[in-house]
Amino acid sequence: MHTPTLIIGGGLSGLSLAYALERAGHAYTLVEARGRLGGRIKSLRVEAALFDLGPSWVWPGQTRVAALAGELDLQLFEQWSNGAQLFEQASGEVVQDMGFMSMAGSLRIAGGTSVLTDALAARLNPAHILLDCAVSAIDDSPAAQLTDGETITADRIVLCIPPRLAAELRFTPALQDGAMAALRAIPTWMGAHAKFVAVYPTPFWRKDGLSGDASSRRGPLAEIHDASPADGSLGALFGFVGLPADIRAQAGDAVQAASLAQLENLFGAQAGAPIAATLIDWSQDPFTATAADATPPPGHPPYTMPAPLRCIWDDKLIFAVTEMAPDNGGLIEGALAAAEAAARKIIG
Numbered sequence: 176m177h178t179p180t181l182i183i184g185g186g187l188s189g190l191s192l193a194y195a196l197e198r199a200g201h202a203y204t205l206v207e208a209r210g211r212l213g214g215r216i217k218s219l220r221v222e223a224a225l226f227d228l229g230p231s232w233v234w235p236g237q238t239r240v241a242a243l244a245g246e247l248d249l250q251l252f253e254q255w256s257n258g259a260q261l262f263e264q265a266s267g268e269v270v271q272d273m274g275f276m277s278m279a280g281s282l283r284i285a286g287g288t289s290v291l292t293d294a295l296a297a298r299l300n301p302a303h304i305l306l307d308c309a310v311s312a313i314d315d316s317p318a319a320q321l322t323d324g325e326t327i328t329a330d331r332i333v334l335c336i337p338p339r340l341a342a343e344l345r346f347t348p349a350l351q352d353g354a355m356a357a358l359r360a361i362p363t364w365m366g367a368h369a370k371f372v373a374v375y376p377t378p379f380w381r382k383d384g385l386s387g388d389a390s391s392r393r394g395p396l397a398e399i400h401d402a403s404p405a406d407g408s409l410g411a412l413f414g415f416v417g418l419p420a421d422i423r424a425q426a427g428d429a430v431q432a433a434s435l436a437q438l439e440n441l442f443g444a445q446a447g448a449p450i451a452a453t454l455i456d457w458s459q460d461p462f463t464a465t466a467a468d469a470t471p472p473p474g475h476p477p478y479t480m481p482a483p484l485r486c487i488w489d490d491k492l493i494f495a496v497t498e499m500a501p502d503n504g505g506l507i508e509g510a511l512a513a514a515e516a517a518a519r520k521i522i523g
């Protein structure tokens with residue numbers, strides 16, 4: 176099979192690039208390793224509502240997100256932050272703490288972040304999308320080999336996968352040492368993290384004057400926020416698990432049970448009886464994170480496109496993932512920025 180542009184990875188950056196090529200009338204094929212599109216953007220469906228298991232927030236001033244939401248007819252709304260925040264001491268005692276930073280001012284996408292990738296996917300020709308197709312090797316002809324042995328040749332290949340996963344592919348000829356070292360050095364944003372989401376019939380804590388924001392020295396959830404839909408038709412709380420990835424892996428299901436018990440300790444008995452709850456550990460997801468990602472970076476890395484990766488094989492191999500974006504690297508806006516830069520190279 177031959178395609179002018181082969182896009183590897185169907186997360187937001189790959190989908191957004193495909194959308195740009197589709198609108199420009201430029202033929203492409205997108206291959207995605209998983210049986211679903213969206214990558215780190217993933218949701219839990221409860222009744223008609225979607226709850227974010229990956230990213231929740233975008234921010235004012237992110238112009239690409241705002242423009243795309245407008246184009247796709249998606250609404251943004253403000254993160255719920257009215258009411259008191261809670262703080263759980265190491266002893267388990269709960270106090271109202273005014274010093275803790277909520278996510279006030281952050282924006283969410285109505286219907287859940289997945290509506291963004293779903294809406295993009297809906298605008299693509301399904302004949303150009305291949306699911307359950309993991310790429311294992313790339314050569315400079317250029318061609319990509321899939322794990323099932325199939326080969327796809329192309330005029331150019333765009334890698335829309337986290338850099339550390341790219342470093343695990345077999346390149347022929349081998350990329351220069353500087354390029355491989357650069358790929359391995361780039362942490363997958365949020366690849367070390369796990370998120371717990373609990374869904375309730377109502378956002379009951381709001382009636383108690385609570386915002387749903389909480390921080391804890393006890394855990395396992397370190398930071399908790401309201402994750403309810405925009406219309407409050409259901410309630411939801413989510414928390415980032417504060418335990419390191421290796422401890423989480425050893426603890427298994429106990430983390431989910433302890434997270435629920437913690438929500439009950441913070442928000443009362445109703446919090447212990449969700450209609451749905453799930454824990455997702457991104458560090459264990461082989462199409463997001465590598466073993467090196469188990470340790471999170473100390474802060475938000477200064478993501479950029481490393482010099483050795485800017486022009487590989489006369490641009491027959493292009494990198495376009497959020498961690499290599501020209502701005503907002505690691506974020507949703509960065510995924511759009513990376514796709515925009517790649518589209519500019521391809522379409523001109």
Ligand SMILES: Cc1cc2nc3c(=O)[nH]c(=O)nc-3n(C[C@H](O)[C@H](O)[C@H](O)COP(=O)(O)OP(=O)(O)OC[C@H]3O[C@@H](n4cnc5c(N)ncnc54)[C@H](O)[C@@H]3O)c2cc1C
Nearest residue numbers: 184186187188208214215230231232310365497505506507
């Ligand atoms: C828990 C969590 C919370 C987050 N919170 C926020 C937030 O609040 N705000 C924000 O802006 N960002 C947040 N992020 C980051 C945000 O999710 C990412 O910036 C964005 O989704 C990255 O999109 P991407 O397409 O660049 O990469 P990905 O979503 O990682 O997409 C890569 C795709 O490539 C596929 N793939 C991998 N290997 C192969 C292969 N060998 N062959 C074929 N396909 C392959 C994967 O399956 C995946 O679909 C968060 C991420 C996580 C995990």
